[in-house]
Amino acid sequence: MLYPLLRSILQVAWHYALVVGVFAALWLWWRLRPGRRRRLQAKPIGAPQIRREMLTSVFSIIALGSVMPLAFALGLGRHTNFYQSVHAYGRGWGFIALMVVLMMLIQDTWFYWTHRLMHHRRLFRWAHRTHHRSTNTGPWSTYSISPLEAVIDSGASIVILLLLPVTFWSLFIFSWINTIFAVYTHLGYELFPRALSKHWLGRWINTSIAHNTHHARGRYNYSWYFLFWDRMMGTLSPDYDEHYRKAGFSAPEAKSR
Numbered sequence: 001m002l003y004p005l006l007r008s009i010l011q012v013a014w015h016y017a018l019v020v021g022v023f024a025a026l027w028l029w030w031r032l033r034p035g036r037r038r039r040l041q042a043k044p045i046g047a048p049q050i051r052r053e054m055l056t057s058v059f060s061i062i063a064l065g066s067v068m069p070l071a072f073a074l075g076l077g078r079h080t081n082f083y084q085s086v087h088a089y090g091r092g093w094g095f096i097a098l099m100v101v102l103m104m105l106i107q108d109t110w111f112y113w114t115h116r117l118m119h120h121r122r123l124f125r126w127a128h129r130t131h132h133r134s135t136n137t138g139p140w141s142t143y144s145i146s147p148l149e150a151v152i153d154s155g156a157s158i159v160i161l162l163l164l165p166v167t168f169w170s171l172f173i174f175s176w177i178n179t180i181f182a183v184y185t186h187l188g189y190e191l192f193p194r195a196l197s198k199h200w201l202g203r204w205i206n207t208s209i210a211h212n213t214h215h216a217r218g219r220y221n222y223s224w225y226f227l228f229w230d231r232m233m234g235t236l237s238p239d240y241d242e243h244y245r246k247a248g249f250s251a252p253e254a255k256s257r
């Protein structure tokens, strides 16, 4: 039991560290180029915030990494359809791609509704306040969540394993996409082009700007990957499309450059 637990925690930690490291390297490269991108909120993030986020991340990573090994130790494996082989079901990579998309839809739905629940005044303090202490986010804000929120968030993986026939590779690809997207939405920079929110497909994709607005205002934009739920439930920030076209909060800063 101890070995799978440690392996799982270390896996969450190194995935996160690697993704943050790659984004940090890209950011440095970007800063050196002309026409650099602007921070979504002009105010720089101080060292105390980063220290606090890194410290809370240690506990949330332990919680994130523990949920699945504990769930399997309690017998989750008896109710799942997990296959090591890429060619399970004889459908190969096309099947895996479909599973990854379905996993993303389940993750998005789980996150949207549990996230809204965690904003309920009776739950917010216990489950979600730690994450919202960062009103101006950077990569280290991503896993700056309470252990309770880490457990709630991990529920998506349990639902996915219960509902879908997953293979090793679909889980592997999904978990990388998940970490990369989570860090992207907290970057404090927008990476997608400005035309995205007007594009027929792009308007359904969640962005760093949308999640940054969520942190800045403490409301609106509860989604993870997509904006289906926010657009359908009327919880998208009213000025999101206009805001996105301006590519960020820092309009005054944008004019000065």
Ligand SMILES: [Zn+2]
Binding pocket: 115, 119, 128, 132, 214
């Ligand atoms: Zn929130």
Ligand SMILES: [Zn+2]
Binding pocket: 131, 186, 211, 215
């Ligand atoms: Zn966040």
